[in-house]
Amino acid sequence: xxxxxxxxxxxxxxxxxxxxxxxxxxxxxxxxxxxxxxxxxxxxxxxxxxxxxxxxxxxxxxxxxxxxxxxxxxxxxxxxxxxxxxxxxxxxxxxxxxxxxxxxxxxxxxxxxxxxxxxxxxxxxxxxxxxxxxxxxxxxxxxxxxxxxxxxxxxxxxxxxxxxxxxxxxx
Amino acid sequence: xxxxxxxxxxxxxxxxxxxxxxxxxxxxxxxxxxxxxxxxxxxxxxxxxxxxxxxxxxxxxxxxxxxxxxxxxxxxxxxxxxxxxxxxxxxxxxxxxxxxxxxxxxxxxxxxxxxxxxxxxxxxxxxxxxxxxxxxxxxxxxxxxxxxxxxxxxxxxxxxxxxxxxxxxxxxxxxxxxxxxxxxxxxxxxxxxxxxxxxxxxxxxxxxxxxxxxxxxxxxxxxxxxxxxxxxxxxxxxxxxxxxxxxxxxxxxxxxxxxxxxxxxxxxxxxxxxxxxxxxxxxxxxxxxxxxxxxxxxxxxxxxxxxxxxxxxxxxxxxxxxxxxxxxxxxxxxxxxxxxxxxxxxxxxxxxxxxxxxxxxxxxxxxxxxxxxxxxxxxxxxxxxxxxxxxxxxxxxxxxxxxxxxxxxxxxxxxxxxxxxxxxxxxxxxxxxxxxxxxxxxxxxxxxxxxxxxxxxxxxxxxxxxxxxxxxxxxxxxxxxxxxxxxxxxxxxxxxxxxxxxxxxxxxxxxxxxxxxxxxxxxxxxxxxxxxxxxxxxxxxxxxxxxxxxxxxxxxxxxxxxxxxxxxxxxxxxxxxxxxxxxxxxxxxxxxxxxxxxxxxxxxxxxxxxxxxxxxxxxxxxxxxxxxxxxxxxxxxxxxxxxxxxxxxxxxxxxxxxxxxxxxxxxxxxxxxxxxxxxxxxxxxxxxxxxxxxxxxxxxxxxxxxxxxxxxxxxxxxxxxxxxxxxxxxxxxxxxxxxxxxxxxxxxxxxxxxxxxxxxxxxxxxxxxxxxxxxxxxxxxxx
Numbered sequence: 001x002x003x004x005x006x007x008x009x010x011x012x013x014x015x016x017x018x019x020x021x022x023x024x025x026x027x028x029x030x031x032x033x034x035x036x037x038x039x040x041x042x043x044x045x046x047x048x049x050x051x052x053x054x055x056x057x058x059x060x061x062x063x064x065x066x067x068x069x070x071x072x073x074x075x076x077x078x079x080x081x082x083x084x085x086x087x088x089x090x091x092x093x094x095x096x097x098x099x100x101x102x103x104x105x106x107x108x109x110x111x112x113x114x115x116x117x118x119x120x121x122x123x124x125x126x127x128x129x130x131x132x133x134x135x136x137x138x139x140x141x142x143x144x145x146x147x148x149x150x151x152x153x154x155x156x157x158x159x160x161x162x163x164x165x166x167x168x169x170x171x
Numbered sequence: 172x173x174x175x176x177x178x179x180x181x182x183x184x185x186x187x188x189x190x191x192x193x194x195x196x197x198x199x200x201x202x203x204x205x206x207x208x209x210x211x212x213x214x215x216x217x218x219x220x221x222x223x224x225x226x227x228x229x230x231x232x233x234x235x236x237x238x239x240x241x242x243x244x245x246x247x248x249x250x251x252x253x254x255x256x257x258x259x260x261x262x263x264x265x266x267x268x269x270x271x272x273x274x275x276x277x278x279x280x281x282x283x284x285x286x287x288x289x290x291x292x293x294x295x296x297x298x299x300x301x302x303x304x305x306x307x308x309x310x311x312x313x314x315x316x317x318x319x320x321x322x323x324x325x326x327x328x329x330x331x332x333x334x335x336x337x338x339x340x341x342x343x344x345x346x347x348x349x350x351x352x353x354x355x356x357x358x359x360x361x362x363x364x365x366x367x368x369x370x371x372x373x374x375x376x377x378x379x380x381x382x383x384x385x386x387x388x389x390x391x392x393x394x395x396x397x398x399x400x401x402x403x404x405x406x407x408x409x410x411x412x413x414x415x416x417x418x419x420x421x422x423x424x425x426x427x428x429x430x431x432x433x434x435x436x437x438x439x440x441x442x443x444x445x446x447x448x449x450x451x452x453x454x455x456x457x458x459x460x461x462x463x464x465x466x467x468x469x470x471x472x473x474x475x476x477x478x479x480x481x482x483x484x485x486x487x488x489x490x491x492x493x494x495x496x497x498x499x500x501x502x503x504x505x506x507x508x509x510x511x512x513x514x515x516x517x518x519x520x521x522x523x524x525x526x527x528x529x530x531x532x533x534x535x536x537x538x539x540x541x542x543x544x545x546x547x548x549x550x551x552x553x554x555x556x557x558x559x560x561x562x563x564x565x566x567x568x569x570x571x572x573x574x575x576x577x578x579x580x581x582x583x584x585x586x587x588x589x590x591x592x593x594x595x596x597x598x599x600x601x602x603x604x605x606x607x608x609x610x611x612x613x614x615x616x617x618x619x620x621x622x623x624x625x626x627x628x629x630x631x632x633x634x635x636x637x638x639x640x641x642x643x644x645x646x647x648x649x650x651x652x653x654x655x656x657x658x659x660x661x662x663x664x665x666x667x668x669x670x671x672x673x674x675x676x677x678x679x680x681x682x683x684x685x686x687x688x689x690x691x692x693x694x695x696x697x698x699x700x701x702x703x704x705x706x707x708x709x710x711x712x713x714x715x716x717x718x719x720x721x722x723x724x725x726x727x728x729x730x731x732x733x734x735x736x737x738x739x740x741x742x743x744x745x746x747x748x749x750x751x752x753x754x755x756x757x758x759x760x761x762x763x764x765x766x767x768x769x770x771x772x773x774x775x776x777x778x779x780x781x782x783x784x785x786x787x788x789x790x791x792x793x794x795x796x797x798x799x800x801x802x803x804x805x806x807x808x809x810x811x812x813x814x815x816x817x818x819x820x821x822x823x824x825x826x827x828x829x830x831x832x833x834x835x836x837x838x839x840x841x842x843x844x845x846x847x848x849x850x851x852x853x854x855x856x857x858x859x860x861x862x863x864x865x866x867x868x869x870x871x872x873x874x875x876x877x878x879x880x881x882x883x884x885x886x887x888x889x890x891x892x893x894x895x896x897x898x899x900x901x902x903x904x905x906x907x908x909x910x911x912x913x914x915x916x917x918x919x920x921x922x923x924x925x926x927x928x929x930x931x932x933x934x935x936x937x938x939x940x941x942x943x944x945x946x947x948x949x950x951x952x953x954x
Contacts, residue, residue, distance in 0.1 A: 009588055016245025016256050044866050071868030074904040085903055087873070088865050089824065093239050093831045100835075118692070118865055119593055124241035124824040131242055131258060131268045 005154035009144030013123045018130070020152040022145065025167040028113075031139055031151060032062050035111035037102060041091060042083070043117030044070035045142075050162065055115055056081045057169030058141075065103045067091050069117055088117055092125040096133040114140045114149070123148050141165065215777030218326030219341050222348055222370050228779045229366040229812070231948045232786075235839050236811075236830035236860040238365055240272040243827050247271050250355045264355050273364030274353055276804065276828045280368045281350045283805025284375035286487050287753060288342055290421060291382030293486075293508065295335045297424060297543070298389040304333030308384055311394035313663035319763035319774060320380040320756055324373065326776035332389060335381050342374050342381075349374070365828075372809030373778075379806070380756035386423055387660050392456040392750075397666075397739040399659040399748070402455040404463040404723045404732075405651035409443050411478050411565055414558035416550050418446040418454060419470065419493065420485035421752060425507040426454030428547030429483070430461060442554055447473065448488050449716050449751035456658045456750060463655055465724065466689035466717030466797075471496065471622035472615070472641040476648075477564040480554040483546065486510040487752075488688075488800065494537055501564050503530045503553050504537035507546055515539045527552045570608070573639050577603035579632045586626035586636065591822075592692065594619050596626045596636060608643045615644030617694035618721075655723035656734040658715070658750025661757040664768060666741040670711065671769025675788050677887015679743045680894055681705075681878030684713040684758045685722060687795030687803045690822045695721030697867045698796050702746065703733060704871060708894050709743040710878075715755050717797065719748045755806050759813050762789045779949065786814025787842070787946040790878035790891070792857070793817040794870070798826075807861060816857040816877045818870055823863040830860035834909060842881060843950050844943035850951060852940050854912055856880055868902035876907075881946040885918035893921040896928075911937045 006022045008014055023031070032038055040062075046055045056079050059066050066083035068076055073085035084103045086094070094100045095112060102109050112129070114122055122140065126148035129138050140146040143161035145154050153164060217224045245258040247266065255262030257271055266274070298306070308329050310317045321338055322328050329335050349371045352358045358367065386392055393399040409415060418426045426446060433439045444461045446454050447470050451463040464473055467488050474482065474493065477500040484493055486508045494513045497504045506513050518526045519541040529535045530553050540546040577600045586596040599610030614620040620640065627636045673679040683705050685698055698721040702712050714722055723732050737746040741761065749757045766772040766784040774781060785791070793810055795803055798819050804826050807817045811830060819826070832855050833839055840853035856879040864870035875895040883891060892913055899907040906927045914920055916939040920928045931937075 010591075010593070011588060015242065016258055018245065018256075018258050044868075069869075070865035071902045074902065077904055085908070087862065087869060089239060089241075089829055089831065089863050092241075093833075094835075118821050120591075121821040121824050121863070121865055124243070124827075127243070127245075128239070128241040131245070132240065134259065 005156070006145050007155070008123075008147040009155055010119060010123070013120070014147055015127060019147045020145070020149040022154050023139070023151045025164045028139055028141060028151070028153070028168060031111060031137065032064075032113070037107055037109045038062070038064055038111040038113060039103060039109040040064035040066045041112060041114045041117070042066060042068050042072050042076060043088065043115065043122070044072045045118065046116030047072045047075035051116065051165070052076070052079055054162065054165040054169050054171070057171055058165065061168070061170045064113070067103060072116065088121055088125055092128050095129060095136060098135050109136055111137050111139060114138065115142055119144055122146065141168065214326040214775045215773060215780065217778050218776030220324065220778060222345065222367060225370065225778055225812075226366050228782060229369050230362070232369075232812070232830070232860065233362055233365055235948075236832050238269075238273065238361060239829040239831045240269055241824055241827055242268055242272055243825055265359065269361040270359060270364060272827045273361040273368065274358070276808070276826065277349065277364050277368040277371060278353045279801040279826070280371035280375065280805040280808050281346060281353065283800065283802035284371045284378060285346060286802050287375050287382060287805070288339065288346065288378030289510065290486060290753065291378050291385065292339050292343075293422065294382050294424070295332060295339060295385050298385055299332050299336070302332065302389050304331060306332045306389055308332065308334070308388045310384065310387060310661065313665045314395050314661060315664050316764055316767060318380055318384055319760040319767070320377050322774040323763055323776075323778055323781050324377050329384070332385060335385055338377065338381050342377055345370065345374050368808050369812040372805050372807070373812050374809070375802075375805035376756055376759050376809035376813070379753040380760065383660065383750065383753040383756055386453065390423065390427060390457055392453075393657060393659045395661050395663040396659045397741070397745070399657040399739060400459045401654040401734060402459050402461070402463060402657050404465065404653040404655040404720060406464055406469070406473065406648040407651040408462050409445050409464070409478060413441065413443045414554035415443045415445065415479050416481045416483060416554050417464070417473070417479035418444065418450045418483045418485070419448060419489050421449040421453070421487040422485035422508060423450065423453035423457055424543040425483050425485050425546050426450055426461065427457045428543030429550050430454065430458040430547070431544070432547030432551050436551070438551060442551060450485060452658050452716065452719065452751040459657055463720060466618070466695065466720045468618045468621045468689040471624055471637050472644065474500070474502070475638050475641040476645065477502065477561070477566070480557040480561055481505060481550050483507060483550055484511055484513070487802065498536065501557070501561055503557060505546060505550055506537065506539045507541065507543070509541070512539050513537065517541070519545065523548045523552070527556065531556045570642065573603055573608075573642055574606055576634055576639060577601070579634060580604060581631060583631055585629045585631070589625045589629045591623060591625065591690075592619055592621065600634065600636070603639065603643070611640055611643035612647060615640055616647055617696065618689060618691065619694045621690060651724070653723045653726065654732050654734050655720060656739050656746070656748045658719070658748050658754055659739055660750055660754065662741040662747070662761040662764065664764065667761065667764040667768045670742055671765045674765060674790060675769060675882055677790065677880070677883035677891055680708065680710055680875070680887070680891045681790040681792060682711045682713060682761065683874060683878070684715070684791070684793045685718040685796065686715045686755055686758070686793055686806070687718055687798040688800055689717045689721060690797040690799040690820065691721070692821050693867065696725050698722055699725040699733060701794065701796070701867060701871060701874070705874070706733070706737050706744050706746060711741060711743060711745055711747070713747045713749055713758050713761070715749050715758070716752050722746070752802060758793065759810055759815065762791050762813065762815060765789050782812065782814045783947050783949050786948070788880050788882040790880045790883070791815045792874050792877040794874060795823065796820040796870070798823050811860045816860050816862070818874050818877065819861070819863045820870075821863060821865050829863055831862065832858045832860070834858055834912060841951065842943050842946045842948070845945035845947045845950065847944070849941070851943050853881060853943070853946070854915070856913065872898040872902065872907065879913055881943055888913070888915070888919040889921045892919065893923060896921060896924050906931065911935050915940055915942050
């Protein structure tokens with residue numbers, strides 16, 4: 001299929017006319033640069049190598065505050081990355097509140113980058129933010145296209161995806 | 172003569188008096204402990220509540236646990252104005268995305284509630300026809316509060332089957348109003364859709380109770396028996412050389428008809444009767460020779476295995492293509508209820524032998540038989556005839572054939588993309604092409620594959636992936652021999668009396684109920700592991716339905732299932748299989764009984780006070796790790812209205828709505844001490860009412876945390892916090908960062924974590940606070 005890269009990984013999560021913009025690492029970096037208060041949300045699917053190091057590399061390169069979901073906290077903490085642990089639905093619930101002060105107490109975030117949450121759960125969280133958090137943008141850098149995000153990496157094989165992440169981590 | 176019975180606990184733990192047929196006549200009893208009385212008891216404020224009667228309670232809950240919406244779809248497709256895109260816009264009728272989500276949840280709750288209540292209506296009408304309207308609702312010597320939900324909601328105790336009709340009449344009236352609110356141009360605010368969904372959930376809980384007590388009383392299912400027999404569970408327990416009848420669904424009556432016919436004709440050892448989903452549980456409650464294949468995730472692969480000679484479907488959670496699937500294996504299909512007719516001719520009034528003849532000669536695809544007794548005869552006779560001639564149908568293609576088929580795979584990967592659980596089907600197929608079947612074996616054994624068959628529908632080579640899975644699993648299935656304790660029904664009053672105080676004070680750290688379907692993210696083993704974790708920590712572990720089966724499917728190193736390792740007592744370290752879906756009512760019922768028996772709260776028409784008590788004082792938590800259905804949505808929503816939090820697995824996020832608390836908002840947790848009238852600073856206990864966890868490791872500490880209640884004694888709080896902190900440390904590698912929220916004064920600090928906790932308390936500037944003696948959400952904000 002020619003447009004296979006931008007059909008949602010699980011095709012039935014298509015929710016309506018609004019679809020995510022497919023982005024490359026360069027565009028993703030531009031979004032982070034433009035953001036005043038970004039947040040990096042890391043899920044349990046990237047708590048093993050080589051993804052663990054790549055995720056840490058991205059967080060460090062861009063000096064991103066990090067939230068870990070599921071049981072991802074322990075692996076990242078052992079890797080030396082400081083993060084705040086929330087359930088995926090808890091952090092999404094906080095992000096949709098414009099009055100929330102963010103993980104560092106500096107104000108609500110304006111860009112949330114997701115990596116490594118379970119696909120269908122992430123899709124639901126992104127849908128929630130799409131509808132109820134107009135104050136922020138969402139970016140997913142998983143190897144799956146997420147149509148409910150504002151911007152998403154396309155569907156990819158592991159090899160290409162690892163290159164994308166390495167590029168974002170400046171490696 | 173009137174005798175006043177002293178309020179002392181009953182010691183009788185069995186039906187000795189009944190078994191000896193001893194009858195004692197002492198005239199009319201005016202008063203008894205607990206709630207049973209022949210005298211009319213003054214009703215509380217809300218007997219037979221209408222949709223709006225409990226709205227103020229709902230608003231209290233929804234204020235603290237705000238609905239969290241995650242739309243599954245941006246659009247509304249219900250009327251001809253549409254489709255309407257609700258993403259940042261209102262629809263043509265004026266509805267917004269939040270209200271549309273809440274409306275969808277109400278609709279789902281109505282569907283779920285209607286399923287249980289329709290099932291119950293069917294049972295009650297049939298059982299009245301069989302046993303008479305005056306057949307007593309007798310739950311045995313140790314249960315005086317037979318119907319705690321009915322008592323609380325309707326304000327009445329049912330004495331006989333006929334009384335259940337009044338409850339059903341009330342329920343059905345409510346359901347009509349609730350469903351009508353879903354129409355375009357009716358309710359307009361999400362918060363009121365939520366209140367209605369909570370009412371639909373309450374009706375669901377009521378409907379379940381009606382159904383289960385009707386079948387317990389009339390069919391003599393176990394009556395709170397902690398020693399209910401162990402029943403055989405697993406595909407490997409089925410003797411395939413015998414004629415096999417498979418029952419799928421939830422209604423006990425067809426299965427009971429089959430067992431009765433076999434007994435009456437002396438064929439009880441000649442055939443195998445087995446079941447999938449709750450029908451299996453309820454038939455085995457009726458007759459413990461029936462075998463349980465397993466949860467609904469077994470359905471397609473078991474049907475494809477061809478083991479069943481006859482498939483009997485009743486209602487709920489049955490594959491809608493069961494007829495097509497069965498025909499491919501020359502298996503006869505009998506539909507048995509008005510809910511599922513499958514396009515089959517209604518031959519209820521035809522001679523049984525004629526129906527059998529038509530079935531075995533393939534004159535008809537199957538038959539609709541609405542009389543359970545006749546169904547029993549037809550199913551048994553058909554299975555006896557078909558079994559020998561179907562011997563070759565019980566064989567699947569051999570592994571060489573599987574390998575050849577697998578070699579046709581183009582590796583497009585779409586089988587994985589459409590898999591609801593993102594499982595590596597393509598790897599399983601490409602492995603099989605080289606003679607390595609471990610990929611298929613992993614999918615088969617762990618139940619991470621739900622056998623939904625979406626992969627097969629998508630395959631561009633039309634590979635029969637589910638049949639291939641069934642074949643590879645055939646060898647493994649022979650080892651699938653487990654046990655499950657037959658569903659025992661409700662907790663006994665005498666058990667509640669024993670655990671009431673330690674539960675409310677916190678010495679028993681909680682009641683945790685593993686319920687629901689088999690949409691597990693990592694397979695059923697996780698449910699068994701979670702259950703074991705809490706059993707070892709002295710919680711009371713309840714279970715029902717597919718969850719109860721999944722718990723039984725795993726053995727320890729000594730080859731014992733959890734049911735063989737733990738007693739069926741409703742007590743600390745007890746593993747209590749209450750029964751099927753409709754037995755979920757007894758989970759709620761047990762918490763209501765705590766309020767009544769331990770705290771002497773009157774039940775009749777007193778919903779708000781009872782729910783307020785449960786929310787603030789009974790450390791109970793439901794876990795529906797694989798919930799998939801609208802029924803599960805309705806059950807959870809009803810359970811939430813009673814003040815019981817529920818943790819879902821990650822697929823639960825697709826229900827579109829959760830109820831999440833905000834621990835960071837102090838004002839949300841203020842609480843009134845009814846003893847002093849003071850409004851006090853509270854704590855997030857329980858923090859959420861409906862939560863979806865991403866992983867088992869996240870869920871475990873969350874479940875422990877959700878058992879914390881404001882009334883815990885210092886000792887009880889230490890026990891609960893110790894469990895929470897232990898589990899958090901194990902899976903997160905650190906002290907739980909929110910521990911300070913649950914320390915009311917220094918006595919609450921668990922000894923093993925004292926230094927660490929004190930350090931946190933210093934860092935956050937913690938100060939001790941007053942403990943509410945009678946915490947309540949009532950009487951605040953101008954109530």
